[in-house]
Amino acid sequence: MAQVTVVAELEAVANQVSQRPDAVAVTFQGETISYRELWERAGRVADHARSLGATTAGVHLERSIDLVVAVVGLLRAECAAVPLDVGYPVERLRFMCADAGVRVAIGHEAPLARLGGFSAVARDGLMVWAVDESVPAQETEAELAYVVYTSGSTGRPKGVRYAHHNLANLIAWQSDTSSCGAGDRTLQFAPSSFDIIYQEVLTTLGEGGTVVCCTEDERLDPQELWDLIESERVNRIFVPFVMIQSLALFVEDVSPATHPLREILTAGEQVQASDRIRALFTRLPDCRLVNQWGTTESHVSTSYELPADVSSWDDLPSIGAPIRDTRVLVCDDDGRPVPDGEIGELWVAGAAVGPGYLGLPERTAQSYVPDPQHPGEPAYRTGDLGRVRSDGLLEFLGRQDTQVKVRGFRIELGEIETVLNSDPAVAQAVVSVAGATAEERYLRAYVVPKALADDDLPAALLATLRERLPAYMVPTGIEVVASLPRTASGKIDRLALRSV
Incomplete structure (x- = not known):
């Protein structure tokens, strides 16, 4: 196969296409495509994007092999993807399209019809190319790989830009540090709107592995997910910590023989090494838990692989050390790095830092500032608090703008949650x-029972908390709920708890 010039994050994938064209690249519900077929189909996506003059394209595809093909194809076209999650409300999707100037979209027919405004101009199998003629054609930065929208503090979603060189650095580092490789199988778990999909897909394909797609039902149901891991012989998953907690509830039939997981990677929420989480990894002694930290603006910034000996785990494990060509600084309010051991805001610098927000220059200037150690380079102020531990690893201490201080005591909510x-x-x-107000602040816990809860459960849990924690860390009440609200990416929606 002729050598093809591709963006840096696809070079390893192109090499695998040359070396193992007939190996299975992607599978979904019994359907498989080879590396050769993936590359050919992605090439057609790239050709369509170029023929339509698209420098930005909305991606409105349901979970499928088509979604993986589109991710690769738009990168081949150097056309920035704007993921339009089919599960999002139409109003939010239309805002995103207008904000990003999405004139061209690739999607499945039913979601595109619901979105409205787009007219089909070409088809490739079940994939439909559509154009919104009311949107003028426009140029996008050549370096832009994708734009992912994240919730804004003002209620206005923010488009976060990420460049090819940012993505290439992350994928090369992830491949080098992972225990998985050629022939191994990785679950495509993340929604299209979550940047982790690039980590799942590009790392796996660059290693010569197989991307295993799942249905939305399998993604949301831990028992179905365990069944899929078993039937598809999945070796690696990237999942939010709340899903690890859910998986840990259904481990009675889990073993290395039936569930060949070697890596579970998590990011976005603080890991809590409860007894149940330790029990899960005790049942899977060949599987490692990898705690990654970052923001949408910097994707993955740090990583920490927890030791094989689960008894040595901290209750709230470290977020580790910066990834390749990335620096993490702990700074005071004036942007000056603080000594090791002192608490400050975590700033990210180096190759993980993207070019900023789309169409929000003032917000970009506030959050993307000169690196105090290398003033000619940008750093991203994450708003997260942390410190460098005595062993040189980083400790995550929660959000700066939601710092928990009750009755004068600084409290780490994760410590209470670990006990519960x-x-x-x-x-x-x-x-x-x-x-x-500060004077009125108090702690409240929300608990989903493992089985039908009796009326005594809140009192029993409060008694346990009083035995193990200082009085100021014990919530004033515990509310038993059927479920906890989630964000689109699967994390706990803490803001929505106020209305539970």
Whole structure:
């Protein structure tokens, strides 16, 4: 196969196409495509994008092999993808299209019809290319790989730009540090709107592995997910920590022989090494838990592989050390790095830092600032608090703008949640702060029971908390709920807890 010039993050994939063209690249519900077929179909996506003059394209595809093909194809075309999650409300999707100037979209027919405004101009199998003629054609930065929308503090979603060189650095680092390789199988779990999809797809294909797609039902149901891991012989998953907690509830039939997982990678939420989480990894001694930290603006910035000996785990594990060509600084309010051991805001610098927000120059200037150690380079102020531990690893201490301080005491909510989640009667637990003013602030816990809860469960849990924690860390009440609200990416929606 002729050598093809491709963007840096696809070079390893192109090499695999040359070396193992007939190997299975992607599978979904019994359908498989080879590396050769993937590359050919992605090439047709790239050709369509170029013929339509698209420098930005909306991606409105349901979970499928088509979605993986589109991810690769738009990168081949050097056309920035704007993921339009089919599960999002139409109003939000239309805002995103207008904000990003999406004139061209690739999608499945039913979602595109619901979105409205787009007229089909070409088809490739079940994929439809559509154009919104009311949107003028426009140029996009050549370096832009994708634009992912994240919730804004003002209620206005923000388009976060990420460049090819940012993505190439991440994928090369992930491939080099992973225990998976050629022939191994990785679950495509993340929604299209979540940047982790690039990590799942490009790392796996660059290693010569197989991307295993799942249905939305399999993604949301931990028992179905375990069944899929078993039937598809999945070796690696990238999942939010809340899903690891859910998986840990259904481990009775899990073993290395039936579930050949070697890596579970998580990001976006603080890992809590409860007894149940330790029990899960005790049942899977060949599987490692990898705690990654970053923001949408910097994707993955740090990583920490927890030791094989689960008894040595901290209750709230470290977020580790920066990835390749990336620096993480702990800074005071004036942007000056603080000594090791002191708490400050985590700033990210180096190859992980993207070019900023789309169409929001003032917000970009506030968050993307000169690196205090290398003033000619940008750093991203994450708003997360942390410190460097005595062993040189980074410790995550929560959000700066939601810093938990109750009655003068600084409190780490994860420590309380770890105790609650270790109780055998609890499936999931979250602690939040209520009260409008500093004087009125108090802690409240929300608990999803493992089985039908009796009326005594809140009192029993409070008694356990009083035995293990200082009085100021014990919530004033525990509310038993059927489920916890989630964001689109699967994380706990802590803001929505106020209305539970």
